[in-house]
Amino acid sequence: MRDLITSTANGHVKRIRSLVRSRKERHHERMFVVEGIRLVEEALSHSELASALYLPEHLGATARGRALLDRLERLPGAAPTTAAILAQLTDVETPQGVIAAVSQPALAPAVLSLALVLDGVQDPGNVGTLLRSAEAAGADLVICLRGTADVWSPKVVRSGMGAHFRLPLMVDVDWADVRPQFPADIRLYAATQDASLAYDQADWRQPAALVVGNEGNGVSAQTLELAEPITIPMLGAVESLNAAIAGSVLLFEAARQRRSA
Amino acid sequence: MRDLITSTANGHVKRIRSLVRSRKERHHERMFVVEGIRLVEEALSHSELASALYLPEHLGATARGRALLDRLERLPGAAPTTAAILAQLTDVETPQGVIAAVSQPALAPAVLSLALVLDGVQDPGNVGTLLRSAEAAGADLVICLRGTADVWSPKVVRSGMGAHFRLPLMVDVDWADVRPQFPADIRLYAATQDASLAYDQADWRQPAALVVGNEGNGVSAQTLELAEPITIPMLGAVESLNAAIAGSVLLFEAARQRRSA
Numbered sequence: 001m002r003d004l005i006t007s008t009a010n011g012h013v014k015r016i017r018s019l020v021r022s023r024k025e026r027h028h029e030r031m032f033v034v035e036g037i038r039l040v041e042e043a044l045s046h047s048e049l050a051s052a053l054y055l056p057e058h059l060g061a062t063a064r065g066r067a068l069l070d071r072l073e074r075l076p077g078a079a080p081t082t083a084a085i086l087a088q089l090t091d092v093e094t095p096q097g098v099i100a101a102v103s104q105p106a107l108a109p110a111v112l113s114l115a116l117v118l119d120g121v122q123d124p125g126n127v128g129t130l131l132r133s134a135e136a137a138g139a140d141l142v143i144c145l146r147g148t149a150d151v152w153s154p155k156v157v158r159s160g161m162g163a164h165f166r167l168p169l170m171v172d173v174d175w176a177d178v179r180p181q182f183p184a185d186i187r188l189y190a191a192t193q194d195a196s197l198a199y200d201q202a203d204w205r206q207p208a209a210l211v212v213g214n215e216g217n218g219v220s221a222q223t224l225e226l227a228e229p230i231t232i233p234m235l236g237a238v239e240s241l242n243a244a245i246a247g248s249v250l251l252f253e254a255a256r257q258r259r260s261a
Numbered sequence: 262m263r264d265l266i267t268s269t270a271n272g273h274v275k276r277i278r279s280l281v282r283s284r285k286e287r288h289h290e291r292m293f294v295v296e297g298i299r300l301v302e303e304a305l306s307h308s309e310l311a312s313a314l315y316l317p318e319h320l321g322a323t324a325r326g327r328a329l330l331d332r333l334e335r336l337p338g339a340a341p342t343t344a345a346i347l348a349q350l351t352d353v354e355t356p357q358g359v360i361a362a363v364s365q366p367a368l369a370p371a372v373l374s375l376a377l378v379l380d381g382v383q384d385p386g387n388v389g390t391l392l393r394s395a396e397a398a399g400a401d402l403v404i405c406l407r408g409t410a411d412v413w414s415p416k417v418v419r420s421g422m423g424a425h426f427r428l429p430l431m432v433d434v435d436w437a438d439v440r441p442q443f444p445a446d447i448r449l450y451a452a453t454q455d456a457s458l459a460y461d462q463a464d465w466r467q468p469a470a471l472v473v474g475n476e477g478n479g480v481s482a483q484t485l486e487l488a489e490p491i492t493i494p495m496l497g498a499v500e501s502l503n504a505a506i507a508g509s510v511l512l513f514e515a516a517r518q519r520r521s522a
Contacts, residue, residue: 129506238393259494
């Protein structure tokens with residue numbers, strides 16, 4: 001059995017901590033941090049693992065955990081640690097006993113038929129939830145325009161539940177970078193609150209990109225110059241829907257139209 | 262100006278605190294607690310206010326806050342307090358400077374055309390979000406079966422964003438209580454992960470009730486005896502959608518079909 005890591009000065013601890021805390025570090029190293037049995041399993045099948053820390057007794061408590069423990073014990077870069085060290089690396093209340101620094105998958109879409117564009121979405125839970133909905137609705141690409149929460153942050157990764165490993169992502173880009181990547185005939189739709197075009201009247205069977213904006217301010221002025229505004233008609237006195245809810249309703253309308261096309 | 266309340270033994274403080282903490286107390290008193298300028302404004306137009314505590318300097322900082330402050334200063338039961346007292350009554354990180362205990366609105370649906378049934382949904386954020394989506398999609402009633410998170414808890418109220426004042430609610434009931442209230446021809450659909458009926462193939466133009474189940478375990482066995490299972494077809498490797506996302510996608514499909522009927 002390997003030596004138990006008990007010092008915050010250990011290289012693995014320092015590496016994971018800096019990737020947890022610093023967007024710049026994640027960007028520079030092209031790495032990110034995943035926590036929990038499921039996500040670390042996914043990471044081992046999709047990414048290169050640089051560092052992993054785990055609590056042997058914690059993983060040993062379930063069959064699935066033991067299987068992961070077996071794999072980790074044979075990997076260079078993986079080491080057992082203490083609950084106190086692990087608690088310093090996570091803001092999860094009940095950590096699952098394993099955390100790892102892994103390379104950011106670099107996936108490219110095979111076709112571009114449905115893209116989700118995040119234009120200043122700020123809440124990490126919303127970004128992660130939108131990734132998950134985008135994958136489930138069949139999007140081939142998610143684009144995070146500058147000003148969007150970092151898609152590789154621990155909170156986004158947690159709520160994305162593995163979508164990061166399967167969905168091509170373009171991050172920290174402007175419309176000027178994005179437009180040349182799009183086919184000429186793509187339809188750009190921007191989720192807004194007061195457009196005259198209802199979202200289900202838009203034609204989602206053609207190549208399309210859906211733009212979801214900031215929680216408070218909606219999509220940017222530049223997006224409004226490029227994209228056709230659409231809206232989800234609402235009854236009652238509700239002023240707006242949560243960005244993840246609205247984006248998901250729109251993505252699944254696209255999927256619905258494509259299924260029935 | 263009224264005396265500043267600085268003691269946790271004050272009657273208003275005790276009343277609000279017990280309503281924040283205790284589901285039994287909320288149920289017994291038929292009251293609940295709202296926080297923030299918007300929700301307290303709504304409470305004043307819809308409910309009977311029993312107790313309110315506010316930070317005058319905090320509300321005084323915006324025009325909307327000042328207007329509310331003017332109203333509160335003329336209301337019996339409303340009193341200024343300190344930030345320290347207010348902080349003890351809320352788990353919001355940056356309290357908005359006003360909290361109130363108000364009566365639970367007792368609304369009844371005029372017709373029963375679309376109902377949302379929560380069957381063990383546990384996360385308060387999901388329950389609140391589903392109320393908001395239900396109102397926006399035109400539901401006339403939300404039913405919380407026993408085992409669902411308390412719809413009157415502060416977290417649910419916060420994420421409901423005012424839906425509690427506008428949407429008829431039936432809480433703490435069983436199917437035996439609910440069925441006699443439903444028209445005979447109502448269609449019951451249960452959101453599940455592996456039904457053969459896709460949600461958009463269900464007919465939502467008839468009177469319908471949608472059942473959304475527990476985050477981990479789905480709908481109850483009793484629900485499955487009564488309701489037709491439907492599913493949201495998913496692509497990619499996503500195992501499931503968040504309960505609030507799935508429920509909202511289903512509710513807005515009902516609204517969509519009703520608009521185009």
